[in-house]
Amino acid sequence: MIPHSLSVATLLAVTAPVLAQGPGGLIPATPSPANAVPGPFGYVRCLTPDLDPNLAMFLPPSDCSANSTNPTSAYSPANLDEIVIPVVFHVIRDNNGSGNVPNSRVISQVEIFNEDFGAINGSPGAPGVDTKVRFELATSDPQGQASTGILRYDNSNWFNDGGSYWNSIAWDPDVYLNIYTLGAPSGSSNILGYVPYFPQNGSPGSASDRVVLLNGTVGRNAPLAPYNQGRTGTHEVGHYLGLYHTFQSGCGGSNCNTTGDRICDTNSESQPEYNCPNNSTSCGSTDPVRNYMNYSTDTCMTNFTEEQARRIRCTLEFYRPNLGTPIGPVLGANYCVDTPNSTGLPATLVGTGTKLIANNDFGVYAQGLPINSPGYFICSPNQALVTGPGGSQGTLCVGGPTGRYLSQVGNAGIFGIIPLNVDLNAIPQPTGNVVVLPGETWNFQCWYRDSIFGFPISNFTDGYTITFE
Ligand SMILES: [Zn+2]
Numbered sequence: 001m002i003p004h005s006l007s008v009a010t011l012l013a014v015t016a017p018v019l020a021q022g023p024g025g026l027i028p029a030t031p032s033p034a035n036a037v038p039g040p041f042g043y044v045r046c047l048t049p050d051l052d053p054n055l056a057m058f059l060p061p062s063d064c065s066a067n068s069t070n071p072t073s074a075y076s077p078a079n080l081d082e083i084v085i086p087v088v089f090h091v092i093r094d095n096n097g098s099g100n101v102p103n104s105r106v107i108s109q110v111e112i113f114n115e116d117f118g119a120i121n122g123s124p125g126a127p128g129v130d131t132k133v134r135f136e137l138a139t140s141d142p143q144g145q146a147s148t149g150i151l152r153y154d155n156s157n158w159f160n161d162g163g164s165y166w167n168s169i170a171w172d173p174d175v176y177l178n179i180y181t182l183g184a185p186s187g188s189s190n191i192l193g194y195v196p197y198f199p200q201n202g203s204p205g206s207a208s209d210r211v212v213l214l215n216g217t218v219g220r221n222a223p224l225a226p227y228n229q230g231r232t233g234t235h236e237v238g239h240y241l242g243l244y245h246t247f248q249s250g251c252g253g254s255n256c257n258t259t260g261d262r263i264c265d266t267n268s269e270s271q272p273e274y275n276c277p278n279n280s281t282s283c284g285s286t287d288p289v290r291n292y293m294n295y296s297t298d299t300c301m302t303n304f305t306e307e308q309a310r311r312i313r314c315t316l317e318f319y320r321p322n323l324g325t326p327i328g329p330v331l332g333a334n335y336c337v338d339t340p341n342s343t344g345l346p347a348t349l350v351g352t353g354t355k356l357i358a359n360n361d362f363g364v365y366a367q368g369l370p371i372n373s374p375g376y377f378i379c380s381p382n383q384a385l386v387t388g389p390g391g392s393q394g395t396l397c398v399g400g401p402t403g404r405y406l407s408q409v410g411n412a413g414i415f416g417i418i419p420l421n422v423d424l425n426a427i428p429q430p431t432g433n434v435v436v437l438p439g440e441t442w443n444f445q446c447w448y449r450d451s452i453f454g455f456p457i458s459n460f461t462d463g464y465t466i467t468f469e
Pocket residue numbers: 045046047048235236239245
């Protein structure tokens with residue numbers, strides 16, 4: 001009987017499953033365990049809900065939509081910068097504090113993400129493709145306060161995946177990957193993990209957007225063999241970044257980018273693989289037993305493929321545009337940072353191009369110069385720190401022997417910039433031009449004449465040091 005004091009709407013709000021508004025409709029924020037079947041080791045490998053092709057039909061197109069992948073080389077990690085995703089681990093324990101995951105295992109789980117998504121040499125993930133996606137425990141919270149990126153709560157309801165905990169504790173899912181470790185994902189202690197929806201047909205960035213992991217499967221040498229080497233985490237983050245199971249839709253159809261897992265370089269597969277057979281075949285080809293998006297044991301899994309990597313990078317671009325910070329390739333470093341010149345700011349150097357000698361496309365430019373200042377670059381294998389040399393303002397940052405780019409004397413013009421193209425086959429030195437060899441470090445600085453006070457002052461930018469490869 002409904003008490004008169006409660007409206008029907010209130011009752012619905014209390015009893016109805018929490019729903020996320022996706023572009024195509026309503027998707028439960030916690031998947032139902034109703035049809036999940038445990039595998040041979042007694043665990044449900046993954047509760048991520050299956051793709052709904054009918055729902056997907058009505059979703060907007062992209063190069064990595066719910067229904068297809070266009071694996072153009074524009075998404076190849078080889079053509080893209082590294083991107084670093086901040087991760088926050090919400091370790092939810094039971095009321096009595098049981099079900100903890102210690103910091104050491106959380107930290108090792110993040111290491112495993114980096115090994116697997118980075119195909120790091122010498123790690124179990126080495127045979128895979130480097131997605132150039134990296135992960136780090138968040139170092140600051142949404143309010144900008146310093147954090148370890150590991151939070152703990154004691155709450156029996158949340159521990160059993162109840163109570164819509166994400167509404168209380170999620171960090172902005174647009175910019176953080178929120179991972180929750182529980183004692184019973186979707187209420188069952190034999191479910192290893194899930195994401196509530198794919199970013200393509202759920203609502204990425206909403207409070208319920210998350211990865212859920214059973215606590216015993218988190219990190220290296222976790223308790224739950226054979227799911228004890230962190231691959232449940234890798235698999236679920238794969239879903240979170242738009243990948244389907246390798247056995248999605250069984251053998252699929254003739255076009256591997258629009259059927260099956262929508263990926264062509266993972267062979268299609270009639271059913272999940274729970275073990276690690278050497279020569280398992282179905283659908284007329286060898287099964288991708290060692291792929292992270294299969295159901296194999298943790299030690300069996302070793303790779304993402306190139307097309308999976310491209311779909312991941314596409315998913316980040318289309319569906320999670322605010323997640324992660326691209327990190328350009330590190331070239332060199334500024335040193336000997338100088339005092340302000342007559343502009344009120346120091347003039348500084350910026351490196352461009354690459355440090356690969358074979359490319360010979362390294363350049364450096366000076367910025368923040370007083371307008372119309374004449375100047376030229378100097379360089380040396382050695383550094384120095386000589387303040388006010390010869391009555392100059394500023395600091396001389398390159399040591400002897402010092403070469404001068406007198407063939408490229410420049411003028412800062414109205415933008416206050418002087419560029420230098422560095423020919424790595426002909427670096428000027430007092431004894432003549434020299435060829436740069438791999439492993440050599442060179443230091444650059446720009447000398448300029450600052451005449452803004454009406455009389456000429458000799459001055460210097462900061463230094464820029466780079467080791468060529
Ligand atoms: Zn899965």
